[in-house]
Amino acid sequence: MIPALVLLAPGLVACGGDDDGDGSSGDGTTLTVYAAASLTSTFEELAERFEADHEGVDVVLEFGGSSDLVEQIINGADADVFASADTKNMDKLTAEDLQGQDPQDFATNTLEIAVPPGNPAGVTSLQDLAGDLDLVICAPEVPCGAATQTVAEAASITLDPASEEQSVTDVLGKITSGQGDAGLVYVTDVIAAGDTVEGIEFPESADAVNTYPIATVKDGDAGDLAQEWVDLVLGPDGQQVLSAAGFGAP
Amino acid sequence: MPAVVGTLFVVVPLAALVAQVEWSDFWGLITSESSLSALALSLRTSAVSALVCVLLGVPMALVLARTRFPGQAVLRSLVLLPMVLPPVVGGLALLYTFGKRGLIGETFEVVGEEVAFSTLAVVMAQVFVSMPFLVVSLEGALRVAGERYEVVAASLGARPTTVLLRVTLPLAVPGLISGAVLAFARSLGEFGATITFAGSREGVTRTLPLEIYLQRFDDPDAAIALSLVLVVVAVLVIGLTRQRSGAL
Numbered sequence: 001m002i003p004a005l006v007l008l009a010p011g012l013v014a015c016g017g018d019d020d021g022d023g024s025s026g027d028g029t030t031l032t033v034y035a036a037a038s039l040t041s042t043f044e045e046l047a048e049r050f051e052a053d054h055e056g057v058d059v060v061l062e063f064g065g066s067s068d069l070v071e072q073i074i075n076g077a078d079a080d081v082f083a084s085a086d087t088k089n090m091d092k093l094t095a096e097d098l099q100g101q102d103p104q105d106f107a108t109n110t111l112e113i114a115v116p117p118g119n120p121a122g123v124t125s126l127q128d129l130a131g132d133l134d135l136v137i138c139a140p141e142v143p144c145g146a147a148t149q150t151v152a153e154a155a156s157i158t159l160d161p162a163s164e165e166q167s168v169t170d171v172l173g174k175i176t177s178g179q180g181d182a183g184l185v186y187v188t189d190v191i192a193a194g195d196t197v198e199g200i201e202f203p204e205s206a207d208a209v210n211t212y213p214i215a216t217v218k219d220g221d222a223g224d225l226a227q228e229w230v231d232l233v234l235g236p237d238g239q240q241v242l243s244a245a246g247f248g249a250p
Numbered sequence: 251m252p253a254v255v256g257t258l259f260v261v262v263p264l265a266a267l268v269a270q271v272e273w274s275d276f277w278g279l280i281t282s283e284s285s286l287s288a289l290a291l292s293l294r295t296s297a298v299s300a301l302v303c304v305l306l307g308v309p310m311a312l313v314l315a316r317t318r319f320p321g322q323a324v325l326r327s328l329v330l331l332p333m334v335l336p337p338v339v340g341g342l343a344l345l346y347t348f349g350k351r352g353l354i355g356e357t358f359e360v361v362g363e364e365v366a367f368s369t370l371a372v373v374m375a376q377v378f379v380s381m382p383f384l385v386v387s388l389e390g391a392l393r394v395a396g397e398r399y400e401v402v403a404a405s406l407g408a409r410p411t412t413v414l415l416r417v418t419l420p421l422a423v424p425g426l427i428s429g430a431v432l433a434f435a436r437s438l439g440e441f442g443a444t445i446t447f448a449g450s451r452e453g454v455t456r457t458l459p460l461e462i463y464l465q466r467f468d469d470p471d472a473a474i475a476l477s478l479v480l481v482v483v484a485v486l487v488i489g490l491t492r493q494r495s496g497a498l
Contacts, residue, residue, distance in 0.1 A: 067467050134367060139450065141468035161447025162367040164456075164463055174449060178351035179366050 003058045031222040031229060032060045032071045032078055036085035036212065038109065038168065038188055043083070046238055050229060054194035055227060065091075065167065066143070073217060074099060080220035081229050083212065085109075088144045090213040100216030100226065105235050105250035107212040107242050109186045111147055113195070113200040121181035126202040128150050129182055130157045136171050136180035139164035144171070148184045154207035172197065177247040186210070211250065264481065271478055272471045279475040281465050287453045288461035289479065295369060295457060296367035300384075301377035303433040304379075306424070307384035312418070314385065315392035333382040338377050342445025348374065349447075371448035376437035383436050384429035391425020394416070431491040435484055 017019040022161040031050075035043050040063050049060040062069065066089040070111070073079045074096050082104070090103045115123050129135050137159065138145030145164065152159050162180060165171045168189050176182040176196040179232050190199035214233055216226040239249065265300065272279070314326055332340050347353045350363045365371050399421065403413045419426070441459040448455040450464065458480055466473035 065467075136449065139464050141464050161451065163451050165450055166445070166460075166467075170445065170450075177345050177349055179345065179349050179449075214348070 004172065016148065023029060029056060029222065029225065030058045030060055031080050031225045032062065032220075033083065033229060034062045034064075034073060034077070034079040034080045035062045035083040035216075036066045036069070038085055038186060039063070039083055039212075041192060042241050042247070045145060045241050046173070046232060047134075049237065050232060054225070054228075059229075060186060067092075070204075078221065079217045080222040080226040081216055083214040083233070085210065085212055087213055088143070090215065093217075094213065095233065096220050100218050100220065101230070102231070103213040104234060105211050105214035106214050106238070108247065108248035109188055109206040109210045109246075110186045111144075111184050111208060112190050113202060114172065114183045114185050114190050114197040115181065115200060116175055116178045117195065117198055119198055119200075120178075123182045123200060125139055125200075126151065126155050126204050127157060129159060129184075133181040134162040134179070135159060135182040136163045136165060136174040137161045138168060138171060138184070143164060143210065144168050145187065147210055151184075151202075153202045155204045186246075187222035191246040209248070212247070253426040267474060267481070268473045275471070276475050276498055277470045279325075279469075280479050282472070284452055284461060285457075285472065285479075286460045288377060288456055288476070289455060291369070291372075291456065292438055292458040295372045296434050297377060299380055299437040300371050300372065300430050300434035303376045303381050303384040304426070304430050307381055307429070307433075308388065308419075310381075311385045311388035311392060311429075312414075315389045316397070316418075329385055330382045332470050333386070335460055337375075337379055337440065337442030337444075338446050341375060341443035344371075344374060344378060344443065344447040348471055353472070367449045367451065367455060369454055371447075372444055372457060375443035375447045376440045380433035381441055382437040384426075386422075387429035388422060388425045391422040391429075394425075395421040427491060430486055435487055438480065438483065 001178065014096060023067055033043065037192070040061075043063075047061055049058055050059050062077075064072075066084040069077075069079075069082065070084065070089045073082055073093060081123045082090070082093055083137060084093075084103075087103075093099055094103065111128065111232065113126070115121065119127075123133070137148045140146060140149050144167075148159070163174065165174065168185045171180075171183040171185050172189055172193055173183075175183045184231070187199070187201075187205075190197060214230055216230060220226050233242075260268070268355060280289075310329060314322065324342050348371070350364075350366050357385070365374070395418075399417050400413050403417045404410075408416070439459060443465065444455070444457060445460055445463075450456045456464070458476060462473045462476045462480070465476065
């Protein structure tokens with residue numbers, strides 16, 4: 001038992017976040033970015049550019065649901081930057097006064113209908129989703145579900161889903177496997193899913209535009225690097241990468 | 251000393267959960283419409299799943315404990331696999347078998363029975379992950395009971411069916427009960443296979459663990475209150491059987 005604890009100890013300390021000597025001191029500097037899962041591919045690409053431009057800097061990306069991430073930061077996780085998929089979760093950070101600089105919006109995302117390849121149910125519009133088919137959407141409790149409710153209300157249709165999932169990934173899983181006939185996910189998810197689903201745009205999506213804010217975290221170890229990351233995301237390079245992935249301009 | 255550490259490791263997080271409960275509106279949180287519907291669905295499906303596990307698992311345990319055939323060790327490993335498999339993987343396996351585009355999913359549709367997004371899918375997911383618990387515990391009980399009484403009964407002229415019903419199974423009853431309870435408890439806690447295979451819809455497929463997972467975003471207090479309900483139900487189930495059979 002005791003030897004096992006000793007072996008574990010260095011790892012535990014490294015996770016603890018009080019390794020001040022590590023921060024912004026030239027070699028071996030780490031920038032930890034907490035970002036919404038929908039940003040995975042874009043932020044990975046930007047991290048490579050950032051590391052190429054900053055020698056000796058290691059960008060550690062932590063992806064997850066925005067609500068989980070903000071919860072972890074509030075509970076002391078060692079994040080330098082937080083990029084949220086909605087303003088609601090960024091507000092939780094500012095409510096705790098944990099932001100470095102004030103949050104800035106850097107991208108938007110809208111909903112799109114996703115159907116299995118070949119579109120077996122012949123869906124062409126949002127109105128079709130109210131018909132007799134296996135519809136899979138996000139539960140109203142999660143951000144993509146709240147957006148779904150908004151567009152449904154704006155179009156005055158009643159959706160009768162076969163399943164209300166906890167995340168966009170779960171919705172996509174049901175569509176790619178052909179289990180569901182249609183789902184509502186974000187434009188960027190459809191692009192990221194490649195050939196496994198087909199996307200169908202609909203005009204009512206303009207009624208629920210999701211805004212992504214980004215902020216540095218107060219007292220982060222990475223110092224100025226955190227702000228440089230934010231600048232990269234807001235700058236032309238970042239915007240170009242985001243736009244290629246289907247995100248809209250803020 | 252390690253025993254103390256081990257016990258604390260299990261007990262302290264449970265205590266932390268209890269400490270988080272908002273007792274002032276606890277009752278309101280667990281009696282909301284969605285909570286009650288999730289609890290009822292969980293109890294119903296878990297009971298059916300435990301029953302199915304008994305019906306299918308007893309013959310399996312008998313075959314594994316009382317017969318010898320080539321490849322038996324491999325078969326046993328395969329049957330026990332869901333125990334160590336991540337439930338999500340189990341859910342995917344079920345999806346690719348019984349899903350709309352699965353191996354035999356189309357056959358089901360021909361019969362007019364669609365498994366997708368139905369309570370049946372929830373039960374299937376639960377049976378898949380729970381079955382090994384019943385088989386393992388019953389097979390163990392059968393092995394411990396041994397074959398002596400069966401041999402005696404047979405030598406006294408009892409037919410194989412009589413031996414099975416009057417000697418083998420009665421001796422294994424404690425193992426069967428604890429196995430069924432474990433299967434029920436495992437079904438009650440089933441999450442990964444259910445969400446992957448069955449989806450999540452109130453009253454149809456959203457069991458208590460799925461409801462907890464969903465509520466933790468929007469209403470953490472409700473999630474914690476429901477977690478406590480699940481813990482209490484689990485403790486009750488295990489406590490009751492322990493008292494009855496003393497075999498768990």
